[in-house]
Amino acid sequence: MPHSQPVTLQDVQEAAQRIKGVAHRTPVLRSRTLDELVGAEVHIKCENLQRIGAFKFRGAYNAASRLSAEQLAKGIAAYSSGNHAQAVALAARELGTTAVIVMPEDTPRSKLEATADYGAEIVTYDRYTGDRVAIGEALAADRGLALVPPYEHPHVIAGQGTAALELIEEAGELDALVVPVGGGGLIAGSAVAAKGLLPGVRVIGVEPEAGDDTKRSLEAGHRVAIPVPRTIADGQAADIPGELTFSLNKRLLDGISLVSDDQIRDAMRFAFERLKTVVEPSGASALAALLAHRVDPLPRRVGVILSGGNVSAERFTELLRG
Helix, strand or coil, X not given: CCCCCCCCXXXXXXXXXXXXXXXXXXXXXXXXXXXXXXXXEEEEEEHHHCHHHECHHHHXXXXXXXXXXXXXXXXXEEECCCHHHHHHXXXXXXXXXXXXXXXXXXXXXHHHHHHHHCCCEEEEECCCCCCHHHHHHHHHHHHCCEECCCCCCHHHHHHHCHHHHHHHHHHCCCCEEEEECCCCHHHHHHHHXXXXXXXXXXXXXXXXXXXXXXXXXXXXXXXXXCCCCCCCCHHHCCCCCCHHHHHHHHHHCCEEEEECHHHHHHHHXXXXXXXXCCCCHHHHHHHHHHHCCXXXXXXXXXXXXXXXXXXXXXXXXXXXXX
């Protein structure tokens, strides 16, 4: 059973020191147009500008950098729909080791190519029939590799929380923090950091309507599985929350908002046209919730995380055409 306090504010602060100078300290954007549309003062943390194009590098590097020299010599394994794959591949390269990544065969080509470009070996599977955790664990055991999971690991969660830590350091006190939810690692780490620094802050997760496993789980009080979601937000296509992430999120989250694929498209378009930044569907969901007025009651000062921007020009254009 996971410890009742598997990740603390101190863990997030230590992770921030560990990734300093390796991960980017990403910018925080402001937009008067956005403030007027939303009716609040919005501070946008641009993790789409993080190394590998998503927040995932924070957790992957924090976890991988803590492995022993003996473990690093043998290599690292991971399983991922795309962004964690690239993050582990780059972390392995930074640390002078190799990575083997289990990825769905229908992963966007740009994510497969980027992962390979960082030097990783890719093993594909069918996300609708295969069990990536079982495949990844078997592969790691067979080859003697250290497994760095996408969210079910205290060091990964602590690393992801550094995004919220930086946002609060820069923006100051916030009334709410709105964060995309897939497996739950980003929001778990963010909630630990935010509530550790600002005890009164509300932490709101955002899921695609088709992938509301965390919302259903919070309402039930235990983890609930759903069919593998079919949504444009491929990075949020989780079918059940992680055990470790859910143990944190059920204690720390103040609610989950749901957004449609069309609302996600609208947020991607807004980010491109008005914020001059490119966001992938999963990365746009928290912004979508604000633009669609899905956060209630509306906070006065709100932070939002744009979690990733890994989308090809072709896919981006196709998505905005609807």
